[in-house]
Amino acid sequence: MTSRVTFYTRPGCHLCDDARVLIEQVCAELGESYDEISIADDADLERRFGHEVPVTFVDGRQHDYWRVDPTRLRAALT
Known part of the structure; x- marks a missing residue:
């Protein structure tokens, strides 16, 4: 089964750490999974999302960047 949520991050990103907690909570609550992809080793992803991580x-379809709003994420998944 494919995850409905894709979460683009980079190591050492405190906003990514905060977003991960919220994504984990909302996905667990709704029985969804998510894929986490680091942009650190991919030049194309770094160009695309370098100034916006975390990106969900x-x-x-792109949903959020920099911060995750759990209410908006929950609504998108239901």
Whole structure:
């Protein structure tokens, strides 16, 4: 089964750490999973998201960047 949420991060990113906690909580609450992808070793992802991480996608569409709003994420998944 494919995860509905994709979470783009980079190591050492405190906003990513905060977002991960919220994503884990919302996904656990709704029985969803998420994929976490580091942009650190991918030049294309670094160019695309370098100034916006963390970036979340829901169902293949960009949903949020910098911060995760748990209410918005929950609504997108229900």
